[in-house]
Amino acid sequence: MDLSKIFLKEACPTSIGGQAVMEGVMMRGTDRMAVAVRVPDGRIHVKTQPLKKPGKWMKIPVVRGVIAFVTSLVGGMKTLLYSADVLEAYAPEEAEAEEPGRFEQWLNRKFGEKAAWNLMIYAAVAMALAFTVGVFILLPTVVVNLLGKVVDSVLVLNLSEGVLRILIFVAYIAAISRMEDIRRTFEYHGSEHKTIHCYENGLPLTPENAQQFYTLHPRCGTSFLMFVMVISLILFSLLGWPNVMLRLLSRIVLIPLVAGLSYELLKWAGRSDNWLVKVLSMPGLYLQKLTTRPPSDEELEVAIVSMKAVLVPPDAPYIEGICDLDANLIEPHVIEER
Numbered sequence: 001m002d003l004s005k006i007f008l009k010e011a012c013p014t015s016i017g018g019q020a021v022m023e024g025v026m027m028r029g030t031d032r033m034a035v036a037v038r039v040p041d042g043r044i045h046v047k048t049q050p051l052k053k054p055g056k057w058m059k060i061p062v063v064r065g066v067i068a069f070v071t072s073l074v075g076g077m078k079t080l081l082y083s084a085d086v087l088e089a090y091a092p093e094e095a096e097a098e099e100p101g102r103f104e105q106w107l108n109r110k111f112g113e114k115a116a117w118n119l120m121i122y123a124a125v126a127m128a129l130a131f132t133v134g135v136f137i138l139l140p141t142v143v144v145n146l147l148g149k150v151v152d153s154v155l156v157l158n159l160s161e162g163v164l165r166i167l168i169f170v171a172y173i174a175a176i177s178r179m180e181d182i183r184r185t186f187e188y189h190g191s192e193h194k195t196i197h198c199y200e201n202g203l204p205l206t207p208e209n210a211q212q213f214y215t216l217h218p219r220c221g222t223s224f225l226m227f228v229m230v231i232s233l234i235l236f237s238l239l240g241w242p243n244v245m246l247r248l249l250s251r252i253v254l255i256p257l258v259a260g261l262s263y264e265l266l267k268w269a270g271r272s273d274n275w276l277v278k279v280l281s282m283p284g285l286y287l288q289k290l291t292t293r294p295p296s297d298e299e300l301e302v303a304i305v306s307m308k309a310v311l312v313p314p315d316a317p318y319i320e321g322i323c324d325l326d327a328n329l330i331e332p333h334v335i336e337e338r
Contacts, residue, residue: 002214005213005214006214006216006217006218006285007218007277007278012200012201012202013200013219014196014199014200015030016028016029016030016196016199016307016310017196017219017221018192018195018196018303018306019076019079019080019192019221020185020186020188020189020191020192021035021037021079021080021082021083021185021188022037022080022083022084022087022181022185023037023038023039023083023087023184023188023302024036024037024038024083024086024188024302024306025188025191025192025195025302025303025306026079026083026306027192027195027303027306027307027309027310028051028310029051029310029311030051030310031050031051031314032048032049032050032051032309032310032312032318033048033049033051033310034046034047034048034306034307034309034310034327035047035079035082035083035086035306036302036303036305036306036309036323036327037083037086037087037302038298038299038302039086039087039090039322040087040090040091040092041090043322044301044302044305044322044323044325045086045090045321045322045323045333045335046305046306046309046319046320046321046322046323046327046329047082047086047319047320047335048309048310048318048319048320049318050318061260061264062257062260062261062263062264063260064260064263065259065260065261065262065263065264066256066259066260066263068263069259069260069263072221073125073128073129074122074125077124077125077128082335085335085336086335089333089335089336133252133255135168135172136165136168136169136229137165137232137251137252137255138248138251138252139168140161140162140164140165140168141161141244141247141248141251142244142248143164144157144160144161144164145244145247147160148241154237154240154241155237157241158233158236158237158241159233159237161233161236162229162230162232162233162236162237163233165229165232165233166226166229166230166233169225169229170287170290173287173290173291174290177290177291183293186290186291186292186293187292187293187294187295187296187299188295188299188302188303189215189291189292189293190215190292190293190294190295190299191210191295191299191300191302191303192303193213193214193215193216193217193220193288193292194210194211194213194214194215194295194300194303195210195300195303195304195306195307196217196307197210197213197214197217198210198213199307199311201213205304205307205308206304207297207300207301207304208297210300210303210304211297211300215288215292215293215294215295216285216288216289216292217288218269218277218281218284218285219266219267219269220284220288220291222284222287222288222291222292223266223269223281223284223285223287223288224262224263224266224284225284225287226283226284226287227261227262227265227266227280227284228258228259228262229283230283231258231261231262231265232251232254232258235254235257235258235261236250236251236254265280269281301325304325305323305325305326305327306327308326308327309323309327312327319332320332320333320334320335321333321334
């Protein structure tokens with residue numbers, strides 16, 4: 001890994017970030033976000049919308065990290081589901097539309113379609129959080145509790161818990177990366193990073209220019225997750241090794257603090273390139289080797305269109321529909337969101 005191609009000296013770090021979605025990329029600029037999706041007929045559908053101005057809480061270190069973590073979870077889920085709606089809207093007519101299940105039909109009748117959809121989004125986020133906490137936070141401490149019967153060292157027990165947590169997480173990422181849909185999403189993740197590198201280095205946004213950069217970026221959310229693992233290892237070690245119920249409770253209670261500290265560390269890593277930042281960033285960068293894959297030029301085109309859609313004057317109109325490769329709207333098409 002050539003760190004000089006990741007922490008680029010000539011680069012001008014920005015606040016632009018993104019997310020891979022189904023067959024596309026979301027980019028978040030200073031005042032708006034854009035979702036670009038490659039639809040089945042090969043064209044690119046783009047939607048832009050305004051971003052909420054950050055509140056006063058976003059000025060408070062650590063606290064802003066907790067807020068950003070929760071809002072990114074909910075917003076990320078909505079964006080992912082929107083990309084699925086786009087693909088469904090442009091699906092060939094002969095493709096069979098999937099009928100909603102009985103539970104979904106009941107929710108639609110009870111709360112209305114839009115409210116039911118929002119309810120399912122928040123439920124999905126809650127289940128994702130429960131899965132994450134259960135598998136990556138609680139399971140390791142329960143498993144290592146068995147080791148406590150033969151090991152007396154608090155340091156060894158806490159270190160074993162932290163290492164096991166990281167191993168479970170890496171194994172999970174490696175396993176899902178074998179799925180075809182996930183693999184394509186990881187390719188779009190790589191296209192997002194290459195495009196941001198290209199922009200931050202002041203080069204024209206073309207697939208040829210973007211391809212010369214790594215798929216790894218120091219400000220990636222994957223690195224945030226690795227920071228969470230490492231910081232939790234350090235923080236939990238300071239609590240000693242109380243009984244299993246107290247450990248489970250302490251792990252849950254300290255999740256917001258861990259997320260807030262990880263966010264601050266990620267922001268610092270994104271705007272610095274000193275040796276300490278590089279050392280701290282290495283685990284996350286290696287993990288990105290699993291969550292990103294080299295994209296095709298066609299996948300880079302989608303990321304570039306999404307980037308161009310947010311690099312517009314603040315008074316530019318918001319758009320939704322088929323766009324050309326310069327993010328100019330050529331065929332309006334509003335997708336009905338559920």
